[in-house]
Amino acid sequence: MLGNMISKPPLTLRPDQTIRDLLCLWQSHPVGVVGIVAKNSRLIGVIGSGLLLGNGIELKMDTPLAEVMSDDFVSMSPDVCQEEAWTASSEVIAIVDAEGRLQGITTKYDLAESLYPCTKYISRELDAVLNAANTGIVSINKDGIITTFNPAAERITRRTREEAMGKFLADVVIPTGLLEILETGEAKFGERLPVKYSIGTRIYVSNRSPIIENGEAVGAVGIFQDISEIEFISNELETVKELNKELKALIESSYDGILIAQCDGVITQVNDAYTRMTGLKAKNIIGRPFRKLVEDGHYASSIVDTVLKKKKSVTNLQLSPLGNRLMITGNPVANERGEIIRVVINVRDLTELESLRRELQDSKKLNKRYQEELYSRNGKQEKEQRVTTSSPQMQSVIDLCTRVALVDSTVLLIGDSGVGKEVLAKHIHNQSGRNMGPFIKINCGAIPEMLLESELFGYERGAFTGAGKDGKPGMFEMAHNGTLLLDEIGDLPLSLQVKLLRVLQDKEIIRVGGTKSCSVDVRIIAATNRNLTDMVQHGSFREDLFFRLNVVPVQIPPLRERRCDIIPLLNIFRDKYYKKYSIRKQFSPEVLKIFYEYHWPGNIRELENIVERMVVTAPETVITAKHLPENLRYVVKNVSSRVMVQGVMPLREALLELESQLINEAINLYGSTYKAAKVLGIDQSTVIRKLQKIKQYKDRLQDKPANFSVGK
Numbered sequence: 001m002l003g004n005m006i007s008k009p010p011l012t013l014r015p016d017q018t019i020r021d022l023l024c025l026w027q028s029h030p031v032g033v034v035g036i037v038a039k040n041s042r043l044i045g046v047i048g049s050g051l052l053l054g055n056g057i058e059l060k061m062d063t064p065l066a067e068v069m070s071d072d073f074v075s076m077s078p079d080v081c082q083e084e085a086w087t088a089s090s091e092v093i094a095i096v097d098a099e100g101r102l103q104g105i106t107t108k109y110d111l112a113e114s115l116y117p118c119t120k121y122i123s124r125e126l127d128a129v130l131n132a133a134n135t136g137i138v139s140i141n142k143d144g145i146i147t148t149f150n151p152a153a154e155r156i157t158r159r160t161r162e163e164a165m166g167k168f169l170a171d172v173v174i175p176t177g178l179l180e181i182l183e184t185g186e187a188k189f190g191e192r193l194p195v196k197y198s199i200g201t202r203i204y205v206s207n208r209s210p211i212i213e214n215g216e217a218v219g220a221v222g223i224f225q226d227i228s229e230i231e232f233i234s235n236e237l238e239t240v241k242e243l244n245k246e247l248k249a250l251i252e253s254s255y256d257g258i259l260i261a262q263c264d265g266v267i268t269q270v271n272d273a274y275t276r277m278t279g280l281k282a283k284n285i286i287g288r289p290f291r292k293l294v295e296d297g298h299y300a301s302s303i304v305d306t307v308l309k310k311k312k313s314v315t316n317l318q319l320s321p322l323g324n325r326l327m328i329t330g331n332p333v334a335n336e337r338g339e340i341i342r343v344v345i346n347v348r349d350l351t352e353l354e355s356l357r358r359e360l361q362d363s364k365k366l367n368k369r370y371q372e373e374l375y376s377r378n379g380k381q382e383k384e385q386r387v388t389t390s391s392p393q394m395q396s397v398i399d400l401c402t403r404v405a406l407v408d409s410t411v412l413l414i415g416d417s418g419v420g421k422e423v424l425a426k427h428i429h430n431q432s433g434r435n436m437g438p439f440i441k442i443n444c445g446a447i448p449e450m451l452l453e454s455e456l457f458g459y460e461r462g463a464f465t466g467a468g469k470d471g472k473p474g475m476f477e478m479a480h481n482g483t484l485l486l487d488e489i490g491d492l493p494l495s496l497q498v499k500l501l502r503v504l505q506d507k508e509i510i511r512v513g514g515t516k517s518c519s520v521d522v523r524i525i526a527a528t529n530r531n532l533t534d535m536v537q538h539g540s541f542r543e544d545l546f547f548r549l550n551v552v553p554v555q556i557p558p559l560r561e562r563r564c565d566i567i568p569l570l571n572i573f574r575d576k577y578y579k580k581y582s583i584r585k586q587f588s589p590e591v592l593k594i595f596y597e598y599h600w601p602g603n604i605r606e607l608e609n610i611v612e613r614m615v616v617t618a619p620e621t622v623i624t625a626k627h628l629p630e631n632l633r634y635v636v637k638n639v640s641s642r643v644m645v646q647g648v649m650p651l652r653e654a655l656l657e658l659e660s661q662l663i664n665e666a667i668n669l670y671g672s673t674y675k676a677a678k679v680l681g682i683d684q685s686t687v688i689r690k691l692q693k694i695k696q697y698k699d700r701l702q703d704k705p706a707n708f709s710v711g712k
Contacts, residue, residue, distance in 0.1 A: 002080050002095050002106065010105045012037045015044065015066035022047065022065060033092055033105050036069045043102045045069030046092050078103060086111050136204075136224035142217065144169050144179055156204065156224055178208055181220040185210045193224065202228045257347030263340055265289040265304045277349045279321050303330040304343045311340060317350075324351040388572055391562035397554060398427070404552050405431035410504070412489075412549050413527040415556030418605030421527040422485065424556065429483040434523055437482030442475045445491030453496055457503075459512035476509045476520045483523040489549065490530035490541065497542045504548050524549070559600040559607065566595055569604060573611040585615045588624045594632055601675065653697070660694040663687060 012035040013021060022034060036045040047069045073092040076085055085093055086108065093111075095104040130137055136153035140146055149164040157164075157173045164172045169179060177188065187209040194203055204224045211219035251258050257274030261267050266289055270282045280298060290304040298321055306314045307330040315329040327348045332340045389395055404411055405428045413421040422441060429439045447455055458474030475484055486492070492500065503509050504524065508517040526549045535541035559566065570587065578584050587595075600606055610629065618627040625633065666676035673691075677684040 002076055002078050002082065002085055002093070002104075010035050010102055012043075012102065013065055014039075015064065015069065017065050018062050019065065019068070020061040023061075032107060032109075035094065035102055035105050036065055037102060041101050043073070043075070043094050043096065043100075045071050046073045046094070046105065048092070048107075073105075075100075082111055082114055134225075136226075137221065138164075138169075138173075138178065138224075139211070139219060139221040140169050140178060140182070141219045142182060144182065146172060147219065148221070153224070156202075156226065177206070178220050178222045181208045181210050181222075182217050185212070185217040202226055203231050257349075259290075259345040259347065261290050261304050261343045261345070263308065263342060265291055265302070265308075268342070274347055277320055277322070277324060277326060277347055277352075299328075303328055303345060306330065307332050307343045308340055320349075324349050326350065388565065388568055389562065390564040390568060391557070393557050394562050394565065397424070397556055400552075400554060401428050402431050404428060404554075406433075408432075408523050410523075410549055410551040411525045412532075412551070412553045413525065413556060414532075414553060415527075415529060416558045416601075416603055417529045418603035419556045419558055420604050421556060422487065424554070425483070425485045425525045425527065428525060429523070432483070432523065434482050438479055439483050439485070440475050440479040441485040441487060443487045445488035449493045449496070452493070453499070454512045456496070457499070457509045457511055460514040471511065471513075474509065474511065476503065476522055477518065479522045480520050481522075483525060486524065486526045488528060489526040490528040490532055490535060494540070494542065497545050501542065501545045501548060504545075559603045563596055566600070566607065567592060569607055570595060570611055573608045574615065577612050577615045581616065583615055584621070585618060586622045587614075588622050590625050591623055591628065594625060594628065598632060656694055656697050659690055660698075663690060663694070 011025060011029055011031055013025065015036050015038070025034065033046050033048045035043050036047060038044050045066075047065060070092075072090050073094050074088045074090040075094045075096045076088070078095050078097070085106075088108075091108050093106050093108075094102060095106065097103055130148065130150040133150055133152055136156040137148060137150045138146060138153050139148035146164050146167055146169055149159075149161045151161075153164075154160055159172055177191070181188070187207075189207045191206045191208075192203060193206045203226070205227050207223045207225075209221050210217040211221060251269065251271045254271060254273055257277045258269075258271045259267060259274055260269040266287065267285050268287075270280070270285065275281055278298070280293070285293065290299075291302045293299050294302050300318050301316075303314055303316065311332060313329060313331045315327065317325065317327055320326045327350055329346045329348075331344045331346065333342045333344060335341050389398065401411070401424055411425075411428060413424055415421055425441075426439060429435060442455060444452065454472070454474065456474050456476060458472050458477055460471045486500075503520070506517075507521065508519050510517050532541055532546050532550070536543045536546050559569075570592070574585065574587070595607075602609070610632070613629070614623045614627055620627075662680065663676060666680055667673060673687045674684050677687040680687070
């Protein structure tokens, strides 16, 4: 305080006194500054030896002091600290009381002498603090020159104090933003600063502040604290917290009851399963000694005390308060010195286990029965759906399908409508490694184009008007890990052929209205009764999709080319509908012969439909020719007919007559020259040419009697 600097009353003179009086005063009291006071003792000016010497040539001894005194002084209270007084704008400081009366006069020189010991001590104290600080401290002046560099900063930067002091900051260390503080004048706190060393990376927290003087940044101070150990400890703490959470979750998820007690028997934790088995709630027993549960009659003895005594696991059996048989096992937990610090008690409900064991046995029996029933049904279904043949040609087709079933190659089934393409597709599925997966069929020609895409690939919620609120999976998703039969693939619109090709290539689908792709694992079997090669040439079927589907083509012969299968198939269908309708029927030899001779344009499907119709509609037990539909009755007239020569005629005419009969009969049976040509084994153009030739022949010989007839 300034008051501490007042040791005696100040020397004062009046303004009307002269320089002679001043010199006399200085002779008796050598002081630096004399105060000039008014009559009311208020200071109005000061005069020092410097001012007097500066004006000595012009002054006279009788010159009044009022003419030479200076008013350049600052008045301060005795309570003002010396440090604050040091910042005064004047060299002379007048110490005045509350009423303005002068108490003393001092100068900045006097203040400097007074503050020097304190400043020296503070400087030593600051050096001690800087040297002892565990945080790196670096300060720079306004030119970026390092003025402070403590030992911690030496360790952090791997630079000595001698190398750093008086050097430009960037020449010694990475500036780390300290120079920016000089420019902005704004402090920055808590910035993480990773520094890589040869032995690893250390993490520092940096606080940087400007040194402000008269509103201007004249320097900056940076403090760098190594928090690597703190971060390591923090990470370890987080790891311990996570492990603790996991441990609690494991304890709670245990089906067995778990109770944990300290070495003094005080219970610290129980899980919900323990409460379920014993009826003892956690809030009622945590914090209580285990022996209290014994005293309350919940246990016959303290298993905790037994474990502590024997220092090993102990198991006993007893009834719970709920009447259940419990197996209680106590396990000791020791520290690194081998001292038991807690006991973990595991409680298992044997009554519940016995009940579960019985339920499991019953479930196994039920599951076995279901499996037997499932195998039985699958066997019957497979037996019903398997391809029956006596034809070597068809048997080779079945053998090919069986071999192809072992791999996931795409199969293209080609054959007339009704030849059994779906049955062969199911045969491939059942013989493959996907037989436990789904078998899904979709008829590409039976669904409108606008709906076919959503049926194939599914759709998301709101994809179109009328779409289900939860969306719907498509056939590809439904057939995942199984087989998808694309029937009538030749009727697939061109727009969808592109999308199907992409799915076959990428093994991914995108639902209608969706944006995310979904992987699918599907075995593709395609089927058609159309000539895809011709369709490719005419541009109605994509060539790249055709090659993708035509990996393993399987040509299925029509029923008329394997007549040896007609009667066995007839018997299978007859037995099928006997079991279904409980109607037993027999087919006469005449009908069997008709069936054998019939060309079966509808193939196996037509045969099955006619057999079902005859079984259901025929009134007699034996089905004869009269029960047959009209198209088969026509065959009755010709079933035993053969060309019989009744006379001699030119061979050329006989051949023309025979061709006329065969072609006309084929056209009557099948309705078109195209189908008739296919049955006769010739081209359609040949049929038309022969018809024209026959017509010309008949026009010439319409009046000549025939030399042969058709009969028995």
